[in-house]
Amino acid sequence: MSSSNNTTPKSARVQAAETFVSIFQTLDTTPLNAILSSKYYHEMGPSTISGFGPWDKAGFIAHVNGLKKTMTAFPVTITEIIDSDSSNSVWVWTASDIKWRAEAIDGDPAEWSYQGQNMFMFWFDAEGKIEKCIELLDSHKSIGVLMPLFQRAAVNLGKGE
Template sequence: MVSSNPSTSPRVEAVQEFISVFKTLDAAPLEKLLSPSYNHTMGPASVDPFKIGPFDKAGFIGHVAGLSYLMTSFPVTITEIVDSESSNSVWAWTASDVKWRSEVTDGDAAEWSYQGQNLFMFWFDAEGKIERVIEVLDSQKSINELLPLLGRAGANLQKAAAA
């Protein structure tokens, strides 16, 4: 059954918990949510400048934890969700925001504003763990806005560490 307004299934609960990790950037809950054979792919290919992924379980947990060096939070909100029992999958359309660490920002706060949208497609294994995710990024905003901010934040962090 496919539903755009599903009752809370174990799959939807797992997706909600996965998405909530970005609010705190505490990657620890991912350990129990992700299967040992976890694979995370980001796309589309036009977002090649990111050169991130694909990730296995340890790689994705490290990626999320690493965001905390630049951000205090990367809140992601599910705006629409589709739960498919027949394909053992959930698709979640999301909106996101970035809360940068003060030490990585320079200039006007408005310059550091970023709101994006992503589509996460989740597939589950027989034990109900997340086995595969395809994350479709908001490619234009990612390339034109987020990537430059990440680069700037990283450079500012290096300057602060060298001072």
């Protein structure tokens, strides 16, 4: 395994993982068609967080496109990358933020601040495409902060209860 802190060239796996993570900067899903396998599977965890996925390739792309209803970006910054030849996988530890749509926000904008951490675990097929992703969320912040903000945003945008 190698870490992103050394000077070796980036593997195609790492490049694909970085491309995957970068789509959240703009929520443009176009690059996903090139890097995801036709058999792509995406699951979020831990199991205490429900209501998201699992998805196939089309379902995951639709999920990311759906985020555009409430936010303009979901900036994800890579903290650490672990690339494994032996398991044909890449693990990416990230920090994240949310840029909400102005019309989604009510009250004090400071209440809408969210900084979380995620772990993306990617496994690749023989062609070098991402075949499986397990995304581990910061469960405490996701349940206690993020989900209520999404619910408020949906109400503010007229899509809630």
